[in-house]
Amino acid sequence: METTDLLKKVRKIEIKTRGLSRNIFAGEYHSAFKGRGMAFSEVREYQFGDDIRNIDWNVTARYSHPYVKIFEEERELTVMLLIDVSGSREFGSFEKLKKNVITELSAVLSFSAIQNNDKIGVIFFSDKIEKFIPPKKGKSHILRIIRELIEFHPESNGTDITEAVRYMTNAIKKRCTAFIISDFMDDNKDLEMALSIANNKHDMVALNIYDKRETELPSIGMIKLKDAEKGNYVWVDSSSSKTRKLYADWWIKHMGRLDVMFKKSGVDYVSINTNEDYVKSLMTLFKRRALK
Template identity: 25%
Template sequence: MKWFSRAADTGKFAAITQTLNELQSDGLTLSIEELLRYQSKTSLIDLKASRNQQSRMSGNYLSRSKGRGMEFDEVRHYQHGDDIRAIDWRVTARTGKTHTKLYREEIERPVLVATDLSTSMLFGSQLLCKSVQAAHIAALVAWHAKARGDRLGGMVFNETSHQECKPRSRKQGVLHYLHHLVTMHAASFANQQALAARDFVSAFADNCQRLRQLAKPGSLVYLITDGHAIGSESVRHLSQLSRHCELIVCLITDPLEMALPSSDQRLNVAMTDGEQRQQVTLGDQHAAQNYQSKVDGLMAARKQLFRQAGARLLILSAGESLEQQLIDGAHQWIR
């Protein structure tokens, strides 16, 4: 669903059209071409580890613990118990004191991306549907993982089904995941009534449980969602996941969900979620403040639940291109 205010000026509409052309998107449907575009945008993010890794496999990331590994780190004074094979004889000869080399163990960190394409994600009021923005984020993470030589996997899900991708290296792994994004997105739009009939809170919890089962210790996990279905059961699964993996939640918002549109005159507007219908008065300060108060309460509750789950939270809007938000620093990290 896309919604534009009739009061929007021609210049704003023209800017939106231009941005959509640059993104190779109509903002509503999803194509493989617009996801391929992010292959050249990988410098926008950095997937390097931000905390200790707990996997013992070899790979491309350096452990924070120093020991007998593959990557040279530093030289220090020899201590009792150090391996004499690691003595740095050049430094020892130059300083007259015995020094030993320290190394960091290389570890492997698969990247898992879980993209939520549930009913609440199929909405957009200005530029993109939240589901389309979620797919753009997933594509950027996937291409960046490929550029770093990581194995990429994950899942794409809605209320009734999910598609899993086992971690795979190279370009084939990325294309496999992008294909699932496009097909699941089309299926979600085609079956909106069936999706809306499901208990989306329990369905989201089931998908979080499956994600926890897929993620191996030491993985970097991206969960891309709007957080509408977060609950105690999904928090429990995500908490267990974050104990052994680094969990980043990309919380997708829409401008209309965050604040009522401004208006110079009072306008009665009908709004519906597909089931319930109500009237909202634009241009009324009391109505705008009441709306904003409820939005702030909902967002604070969602942030608290994700923090409780041990996730790093990144807030991004569907009302602006992903690239522009990352360049301008308009996105928000919530620690």
């Protein structure tokens, strides 16, 4: 991609996603993703209504007048984006491919993070770790992430989310908030355990990206389907009601399995359709977390 075209794409995504994060998500993000706890800030004279459990007895004894400790939230977070760059992200049957939605979501979360003075880092993964961008602050860092999202070309087409989760758990020593942004087309049986272990150390959130055409097969006769990750082709008779039912049943089972896995591992998640506005889905997730 030429530099001029790349800069135009970066600018377009920046304008859209920075506006969303500033005008819509800023407050919800802050409420949904808490800091590391409360830290001592200062002492002041006791006022009616203050919690007596916060009285600083040493200062009170010194001045013969009650003083209380004031605590503030330790706001700064480290946010990690685990971004699926496998072959299946190239799928899309309407206006947007999965990878376009993943790019915009990643940019929105990145701008939301820096507006709250949080660090942001990225792990690109396929069936291996493709690239690790350590957490940092600042607009130039965000623009670098967006550039990578637009022009990154993975070495592999496969998917291994388990490997990515394990890598992050080992690479990030302090507690962080980690978003796994993927279509979760991965049947690795170890994923649930990896998510459970990671969620004990970090705050894990899953954004499941899917396309409507993955949920049902249209009746349009014989069609040639390609496995984007393995590269093999198969002919399917979509006019067969039995075939369409098998296809739909597989999708229902797949979504049910993901729901069980996320709940067992304690991971918050939301499913986002490429054909729908992801703003509503993210707001639902943020508000649900803020109530916890």
